[in-house]
Amino acid sequence: MEGSFELTLQMIVAVLAGISAQVIAEYLKVPSIVFLLMFGMLLGPDGLGVLHPQSLGVGLEVIVALSVAVILFEGGLNLELRDLGKVSGSLRNLVTLGTLITLLGGGMAAHWLGEFPWSIAFLYASLVVVTGPTVISPLLKHVQVDRQVATILEGEGVLIDPVGAILAVVVLDTILNGDASPSEAIIGLSLRLGIGASIGAAGGWLLGLVLKRASFISEELKNLVVLAGMWGLFGLAQMIRSESGLMATVVSGMVVGASALPEERLLRRFKGQLTVLGVSVLFILLSADLSIASIFALGWGSLFTVLVLMLGVRPISILLCTWNSGLNWRQKLFLSWIAPRGIVSASVASLFAILLTQRGINGGASIKALVFLTIMLTVFLQGLTARWVAQWLQLNQHFGATGAVIIGCNPLSRLIARLFQERGESVVLIDTDPEACAKAEQENLPVIQSSGLDIKALEEAGLDSMGTFLAMTSNGEVNSVLAQRAAEEFQPPRVLAVFPRDPQGNAPTTQGKVSQAFIPQLPIKVWNQYLSEGQVKLGKTALKEPGFAFQRAHLQALIRSGELLPLLVERGESSFQIVPATDNWQPGDQIIYLLHDPRPKLLKRLSGASASSRLALEKLPEVEEVPISASVSGMGMASKGQREAIAEIVKPSQQEVLQPPAQGL
Structure with missing residues (x-):
């Protein structure tokens, strides 16, 4: 009983330490492996002595195998095939030629600098040809480099893992069976890759078919069906040929991800959570099992080996693999x-150290120590400096990005698009309504007739290089879904939407990564009607330090009265953004706004014109700076309550706001 409780306590401590490391890393925006390594070594026998992974026995190997399978499946699931097509040549070279270069360069460095025998040196090199997706993905999440570079790094991390693990097994087999010929080693590698890929492709297709056709399975149970199926494919491949299960999990994940499942988002979230848990527990256990003394015993030669791998072998590999990219x-x-x-x-090195020790071959502990030294140096040096390097190289995703993709071709969205165009920024409208698209084309606005959920349409619009995504159809629920999808798929710097109206008036100003556009509870249909009937004036005001509080209070009063709609804010010379509802205006800001002015409608009625005549913004007026206090003179047709609310804060001015030309007046 005491023994079982001790094992249970070991797992509890590992889970608590792993999740704590993830939380701290998330808060500090650094790769989680940094704290996972620190916590594991701190809690291990060479630290506080709380964790003793060896007490788990064979259970540690089982945990490693099943967790790595989940990690690789999730990596394959998240691989975007449409992005891989853009970098397929470079990625293919990295997985093939790059693997060979790292194997040869790392082996020679370990032999000549680390003074390892050739066999052990190449075993080390085969273990470090892989770049871990569990480190790359969180790193790219925080750094957010441009899409092409991110795709190469993510694709390399996922695809090279099974290749590297299988290569390491082949090298280990060669060491354990010294009489094996090179041809036998190549055949063994090819068989493992082929068997794993075949089982993964067939099993992934079958899983996708079951998830689409089996309507009686609930959404929650479907996630568990995928988990069970993935482990089943892993076990089947392992039974047929050892170490082919890793390739099976990657390929099955790619096939399932390409199956266009209706529950794909829930599946990705479930597998992502399992991956975080698996990575957290594994790194804590494996780093706790590491002997710190064995790392120091390696000497300077091993340190130089890792530096040559980082500063020499990797650049040569990238240069050759991306020569014509x-x-x-x-x-x-x-x-x-x-x-x-x-x-x-880390996991394969730990298992190999056990196998070499069991077979009486020296070097198992040294190989494990050298692999962990490589992990620590690459993670700490590269992971912690990645953001700075990306900024220095100007590779941050949407670095200085401008322009906007707007979903919806209603009058208000077309007006905003025209304002972006007048600024000289790119803008693209997307709508499913042919008539609305035709009106946008008449105004010389770039428009795509498609759904905002269509990833290809968003790619065609250039969202991966735009600074703003705005969903402003007349359906608030649709806007929320569109914006969330764009934020997840493209991660533009600014994602805004006109949220659904809450009957109780408690509309949120943010939903996850999406901000509410313009003002809370925007009556978009009302403002579209104002624009169509020419009942608006377009103005611009500068918020200045003297009297800033007065100006802000005036703006807020007009917004609350429903007479003013802030559209865009200019900060400095380069910042030109959609006004979010959460925006805190600052002195120096210049606000471009719409002001409701019902007088044109009255003039139309007095002159006998149709009340439904549309305001044609054929050419926007040049927007000049106008103090916001001028707007009360345009409130003559506002309700009595609105005029009184505004009059309490501001006095009328003789200056006029700008008025777009109206057709037919």
């Missing part, structure tokens, strides 16, 4: 610097 020197330099090793290297 079209990548610029900044992108190649960033790829040369970022190659952190992760959980697959």
Whole structure:
């Protein structure tokens, strides 16, 4: 009973330490492996002595195998095939030629600098050819480099893991069976890759078919069906040929991800959570099992081995693998610097150390120590400097990005698009309504007739290089879904939407990564009607330090009265953004706004014109600076209550706001 409780306590401590490391890393925006390594070594026998992973026995190997399977499946699931097509040549070279270069370069460095025998040196090199997706993905989440570089790093991390693990097994087999010929080793590698890929492809297709056709299975149970199916494919491949299960999990994840499942988002979230848990527990246990003394015993030669791998072998590999790729020197330099090793290297090295020790071959503990030294140096040096390097190379995603993709071709969205155009920024409208798209084309606005959920349409609109995504259809629920999808898929710097109206008036100003556009509870249909009937004036005001509080209070009063709608804010010379409802205006801001003015409608009626005549914004007026206090003179047709509310704060001025030309007046 005491023994079982001790094992239970070991797992509880590992889970608590792992999740704590994830939380701290999330708060500090650094790769989680940094704290996972620190916590594991601190809690291990060489630290506080709380964790003793060896007490788990064979259970540790089981945990490692099943967790790595989940990690690789989730990596395959998240691989975007449409993005891989853009970098397929470079990625193919990295997984093939790059693996060979790292194997040869790392082996020679370990032999000549680390003074390892050739067999052990190449075993080390085979273990570090992989770049871990469990380190790359969180790193890119925080750094957010441009999409092409991110796709190469993510694709390399996922695809090279099974290749590297299988290569390491082949090298280990060669060491354990010294009489094996090179041809036998190559055949063994090919068989493992082929068997794993075949089982993964067939099993992934079958899983996708079951999830689509089996309507009686609930959404929650479907996630568990995928988990069970994935482990089943892993076990089947392992039974047929050892170490082929890793390739099976990656390929099955890619096939399931390409199956266009209706529950794909829930599946990704579930697998992502399992991956975080698996990585957290594994790194804590494996780093706790590491002997710190064995790392110091390696000497300076091993340190130089890792530095040569980072500063020599990796840049040569990137240079040769991306020779004709079209990548610029900044992108190649960033790829040369970022190659952190992760959980697959650590787990396979730990298992190999056990196997070598059991067979009486020296070097198992040294190999494990050298692999962990490589992990620590690549993670700490590359992971912690990645953000700075990306900024220095100007590779941050949407670095200085401008322009906007707007969903909806209603009058208000077309007006905003025209304002962006007048500024000289790119803008693209997307709508499913042919008539609305035709009106946008008449105003010389770029428009795509498609759904805002269509990823290809968003790519065609250039959202991966735009600064703003705005969903402002007349359906608030649809806007929320569209904006969330755009934030997850493209991660533009600014994602805004006109949220659904809450009957109780408690509309949120943010939903996850999405901000509410313009003002809370925007009556978009009302403002579209104002624009269509020419009942608006377009103005611009500068908020200045003297009297700033007065100006802000005036703005808020007009907004509350429903007479003013802030559209855009200019900060400095380069910042030109949609006004979010959460925006805190500052002195120096210039606000472009719409002001409701019902007088044109009255003039139309007095002159006998149709009340439904539309305001044609054929040419926007040049927006000049107008003090916001001028707007009361345009409130003559407002309700008595609105005029009184405004009059309490501001006095009328003789200056007029700008008025767009109206057709037919």
